[in-house]
Amino acid sequence: MAMAGRSKVVASFDEAVRDIPDGATIAFAGFADIGMPANLIRALAKQGAKDLICVSNRTGGADVPPETADIGLLTERGQVRKVICAFTAPTRRSQKLRFAKYHEAGLVEAEICPQGTLAERLRAAGAGIPAFYTPTAVGTELAEGKEIREFDGRKYLLEYALPVDYAFIRAYRADTFGNLQYRRSQRNFNPIMAMAAKTVLAEVEEEILPVGAIDPDQIHTPGVFVHRIVKVPPAPDGLWPHIDRLPRK
Amino acid sequence: MAMAGRSKVVASFDEAVRDIPDGATIAFAGFADIGMPANLIRALAKQGAKDLICVSNRTGGADVPPETADIGLLTERGQVRKVICAFTAPTRRSQKLRFAKYHEAGLVEAEICPQGTLAERLRAAGAGIPAFYTPTAVGTELAEGKEIREFDGRKYLLEYALPVDYAFIRAYRADTFGNLQYRRSQRNFNPIMAMAAKTVLAEVEEEILPVGAIDPDQIHTPGVFVHRIVKVPPAPDGLWPHIDRLPRK
Amino acid sequence: MSAEPRGLTRQQMCDRLAMEFEDGWIVNLGVGIPTLCSNYDFGDRLVIFHSENGVIGYGPLAPRGQEDAHLTNAGAQHVTLNLGAAIVHHADAFAMIRGGRIDATVLGAYEVAANGDFANWRMLGQKGGGIGGAMDLAVGAKHVFIVMEHTTRDNQPRLVQSCALPLTAPGVVTLVATNYGLFEPKGDRFLLREIAPDIELAEVSKTTGTELIVPPDLRPVRLRSRQQR
Amino acid sequence: MSAEPRGLTRQQMCDRLAMEFEDGWIVNLGVGIPTLCSNYDFGDRLVIFHSENGVIGYGPLAPRGQEDAHLTNAGAQHVTLNLGAAIVHHADAFAMIRGGRIDATVLGAYEVAANGDFANWRMLGQKGGGIGGAMDLAVGAKHVFIVMEHTTRDNQPRLVQSCALPLTAPGVVTLVATNYGLFEPKGDRFLLREIAPDIELAEVSKTTGTELIVPPDLRPVRLRSRQQR
Numbered sequence: 024m025a026m027a028g029r030s031k032v033v034a035s036f037d038e039a040v041r042d043i044p045d046g047a048t049i050a051f052a053g054f055a056d057i058g059m060p061a062n063l064i065r066a067l068a069k070q071g072a073k074d075l076i077c078v079s080n081r082t083g084g085a086d087v088p089p090e091t092a093d094i095g096l097l098t099e100r101g102q103v104r105k106v107i108c109a110f111t112a113p114t115r116r117s118q119k120l121r122f123a124k125y126h127e128a129g130l131v132e133a134e135i136c137p138q139g140t141l142a143e144r145l146r147a148a149g150a151g152i153p154a155f156y157t158p159t160a161v162g163t164e165l166a167e168g169k170e171i172r173e174f175d176g177r178k179y180l181l182e183y184a185l186p187v188d189y190a191f192i193r194a195y196r197a198d199t200f201g202n203l204q205y206r207r208s209q210r211n212f213n214p215i216m217a218m219a220a221k222t223v224l225a226e227v228e229e230e231i232l233p234v235g236a237i238d239p240d241q242i243h244t245p246g247v248f249v250h251r252i253v254k255v256p257p258a259p260d261g262l263w264p265h266i267d268r269l270p271r272k
Numbered sequence: 273m274a275m276a277g278r279s280k281v282v283a284s285f286d287e288a289v290r291d292i293p294d295g296a297t298i299a300f301a302g303f304a305d306i307g308m309p310a311n312l313i314r315a316l317a318k319q320g321a322k323d324l325i326c327v328s329n330r331t332g333g334a335d336v337p338p339e340t341a342d343i344g345l346l347t348e349r350g351q352v353r354k355v356i357c358a359f360t361a362p363t364r365r366s367q368k369l370r371f372a373k374y375h376e377a378g379l380v381e382a383e384i385c386p387q388g389t390l391a392e393r394l395r396a397a398g399a400g401i402p403a404f405y406t407p408t409a410v411g412t413e414l415a416e417g418k419e420i421r422e423f424d425g426r427k428y429l430l431e432y433a434l435p436v437d438y439a440f441i442r443a444y445r446a447d448t449f450g451n452l453q454y455r456r457s458q459r460n461f462n463p464i465m466a467m468a469a470k471t472v473l474a475e476v477e478e479e480i481l482p483v484g485a486i487d488p489d490q491i492h493t494p495g496v497f498v499h500r501i502v503k504v505p506p507a508p509d510g511l512w513p514h515i516d517r518l519p520r521k
Numbered sequence: 522m523s524a525e526p527r528g529l530t531r532q533q534m535c536d537r538l539a540m541e542f543e544d545g546w547i548v549n550l551g552v553g554i555p556t557l558c559s560n561y562d563f564g565d566r567l568v569i570f571h572s573e574n575g576v577i578g579y580g581p582l583a584p585r586g587q588e589d590a591h592l593t594n595a596g597a598q599h600v601t602l603n604l605g606a607a608i609v610h611h612a613d614a615f616a617m618i619r620g621g622r623i624d625a626t627v628l629g630a631y632e633v634a635a636n637g638d639f640a641n642w643r644m645l646g647q648k649g650g651g652i653g654g655a656m657d658l659a660v661g662a663k664h665v666f667i668v669m670e671h672t673t674r675d676n677q678p679r680l681v682q683s684c685a686l687p688l689t690a691p692g693v694v695t696l697v698a699t700n701y702g703l704f705e706p707k708g709d710r711f712l713l714r715e716i717a718p719d720i721e722l723a724e725v726s727k728t729t730g731t732e733l734i735v736p737p738d739l740r741p742v743r744l745r746s747r748q749q750r
Numbered sequence: 751m752s753a754e755p756r757g758l759t760r761q762q763m764c765d766r767l768a769m770e771f772e773d774g775w776i777v778n779l780g781v782g783i784p785t786l787c788s789n790y791d792f793g794d795r796l797v798i799f800h801s802e803n804g805v806i807g808y809g810p811l812a813p814r815g816q817e818d819a820h821l822t823n824a825g826a827q828h829v830t831l832n833l834g835a836a837i838v839h840h841a842d843a844f845a846m847i848r849g850g851r852i853d854a855t856v857l858g859a860y861e862v863a864a865n866g867d868f869a870n871w872r873m874l875g876q877k878g879g880g881i882g883g884a885m886d887l888a889v890g891a892k893h894v895f896i897v898m899e900h901t902t903r904d905n906q907p908r909l910v911q912s913c914a915l916p917l918t919a920p921g922v923v924t925l926v927a928t929n930y931g932l933f934e935p936k937g938d939r940f941l942l943r944e945i946a947p948d949i950e951l952a953e954v955s956k957t958t959g960t961e962l963i964v965p966p967d968l969r970p971v972r973l974r975s976r977q978q979r
Contacts, residue, residue: 057821208805407660
């Protein structure tokens with residue numbers, strides 16, 4: 024039986040997220056909206072799973088239109104119990120972050136994690152490494168309660184793997200088996216979140232290709248990590264946040 | 273100033289290895305001869321640096337012709353003090369491994385390391401992670417003297433990063449800035465050894481390309497990791513071990 | 522190994538283990554005999570072969586003269602790539618192994634103990650050894666299958682009460698195929714699940730290092746035709 | 751920030767720090783003001799810009815209308831790629847940072863202390879914060895440069911004896927450019943290395959939270975022309 028016989032293409036985002044249960048831990052890829060799975064997030068907002076733990080670089084965009092599909096939207100819908108992110112508050116006083124209000128009111132928990140530690144914790148989860156030492160955050164309040172250990176005279180913190188139930192990712196190109204390619208800075212968290220997750224849902228920008236169309240040397244996420252893929256339809260049906268943003272102000 | 277103005281191309285293998293000092297720790301890439309930097313090794317044998325610590329998957333091929341340029345050759349030349357490898361003895365009684373004689377006589381030290389732990393220690397060195405926990409080798413004699421720790425009821429060993437002074441690698445394609453591509457299973461240890469090393473020497477199979485000729489999305493080792501590149505000349509001047517081996521017996 | 526051992530051929534031993542692979546499994550085959558598992562005809566089942574050097578989804582051996590000089594499996598065999606294959610580097614290949622992505626590994630061994638311990642990296646009296654990826658596979662794969670001759674060249678049992686050789690991993694083996702049959706480590710003894718068609722039970726007992734649990738309805742080893750290459 | 755602060759412009763502050771970058775350096779620029787460092791004309795020096803989202807070797811901002819929808823730097827600016835650029839994933843981008851491959855980082859800050867501590871991730875009275883990659887850069891980069899206005903909007907010093915806000919990292923800052931000059935943390939005080947051309951020393955002293963070490967031959971901030979974009 025060939026991989027070509029096992030298409031992972033799912034017809035709709037609604038179908039892709041249908042079985043996500045309350046309480047799931049979900050990693051959301053993307054950096055500055057690029058590589059962010061906005062269509063899957065919108066479907067999840069509609070699906071309504073609650074008590075979610077959301078792992079992502081940030082908790083949503085600042086000063087965004089109300090319908091923007093990001094963690095801010097899930098938070099407003101009351102679906103989020105906790106976030107694990109490198110940004111949990113706006114970085115300028117003038118910015119409005121939808122998440123912040125809920126966090127400040129104590130309605131949603133936030134674990135702030137340095138971006139490199141977040142990336143490494145996800146990578147460790149995918150690599151069967153339960154814990155590792157990092158120099159990041161030593162001597163800061165984030166080190167409180169964490170084990171500190173010296174190697175060669177320098178201090179390091181013990182940090183733990185961060186496995187997730189689901190990863191929502193966004194790729195440029197895919198074949199039907201789920202082999203993925205990203206374009207430029209779209210790659211960001213996508214490959215490591217895919218490796219950290221039990222189940223991976225990918226939204227894909229280009230028409231999905233037959234198996235074998237992508238050179239095996241040029242695959243960024245092997246299809247063995249990917250479970251469901253959905254083609255992003257053209258706007259306005261599909262969300263293309265990083266293109267909507269152009270031209271820049 | 274552009275990257276195009278900074279060619280890392282070196283005219284000869286002799287020149288590339290000239291400054292390698294006695295006592296250096298060198299990682300040698302390659303798996304089953306593919307991606308093995310045979311030309312750089314041959315030049316190092318000629319150059320004569322001694323007391324080397326060699327990090328590699330294996331200590332050289334079994335039953336190879338006497339001139340074969342691998343760690344076995346360096347060992348025979350008396351250049352090797354210690355190896356850190358996943359294989360330090362032949363895997364069949366009938367096989368002859370040049371290294372084994374010296375090891376058995378106590379002339380060369382060997383640290384045997386499971387292949388995945390070896391790969392992860394190199395990766396950790398390149399990632400600024402001084403140590404990590406792994407389930408591999410728990411309950412074996414390799415765990416003796418090592419710290420064992422439980423996470424979620426399962427036992428893990430503490431393993432340390434393995435930084436190296438030099439990495440000798442072999443790529444399929446390069447541009448003059450040292451951006452590299454590997455082909456098929458040639459990739460193996462090459463990218464992680466490049467990241468673990470202070471200085472990276474790469475031998476390259478195809479004609480070296482102008483900067484910008486390789487799509488930035490398709491670069492396997494970014495040029496910022498690579499210091500010297502040498503084009504492998506056609507046989508017989510250049511060594512092409514994986515092609516010499518064809519056709520198979 | 523001496524002459525031709527009695528009972529199952531190596532290909533039959535591997536066929537029997539390959540029969541256990543379930544649809545969608547990712548499987549890593551050790552060097553040597555285990556590679557024969559890839560000759561099995563999986564029919565409608567999708568089985569994806571992974572190798573330590575970062576090849577995910579390799580196919581049959583390349584025909585002579587058509588080998589790709591840049592492509593082998595972990596056993597240094599020039600394989601082909603199936604459509605949909607992907608290449609990763611060594612650290613990512615082992616991330617998959619430790620990370621629990623490998624459903625089964627089939628490895629060779631010198632000894633397997635009734636408690637699931639096995640030894641396959643250092644021969645008696647050897648200095649050093651050849652671990653390769655075996656220790657990582659042994660703790661990372663969901664199922665650890667062993668294929669080996671039933672006895673040593675000196676007719677000593679390889680299925681033993683406890684391993685004399687240094688372990689590759691403790692307590693991980695779930696199934697063993699030898700030329701005499703199919704065995705399951707059950708703690709203090711082996712369960713003989715199936716017996717090679719032309720081998721007497723007494724012969725199996727005599728050459729096994731522990732008592733055997735023998736089911737009342739002991740069946741011969743199931744064998745099916747394999748794909749011709 | 752209020753109106754237009756006196757002394758150096760933001761671009762001049764960044765130019766002065768960029769002047770410190772040596773040939774061959776790999777540099778990571780923080781979000782906001784630090785990104786202006788990439789406007790400096792490095793002449794014969796090769797400076798490679800790295801960003802946390804895995805872009806190695808980005809170039810100037812893309813001209814309006816020619817932005818690549820899949821490409822930004824860590825500050826979400828649509829940059830271009832220089833010839834020779836390479837893309838890696840987030841874990842590899844931070845492997846470079848922690849692994850010591852970044853020669854310098856330029857970050858913004860709320861406060862810098864005379865012992866090299868700095869704070870840039872949580873504002874006063876804020877719940878949570880925005881760490882991003884700053885803590886990794888602060889411990890991983892070989893040189894940590896800070897660029898910031900000399901005082902807060904309420905005219906309080908940002909160069910202080912010890913940070914009141916939670917630290918990003920202790921003891922790592924090597925150089926600070928403010929609109930009033932160029933400063934080096936020296937333990938218990940700051941060294942005023944260079945002063946902004948139109949600012950009085952008394953004004954700098956009054957608005958700095960520690961005593962200043964003032965060299966007898968105090969020079970004005972060196973400024974050179976920058977590339978026009």
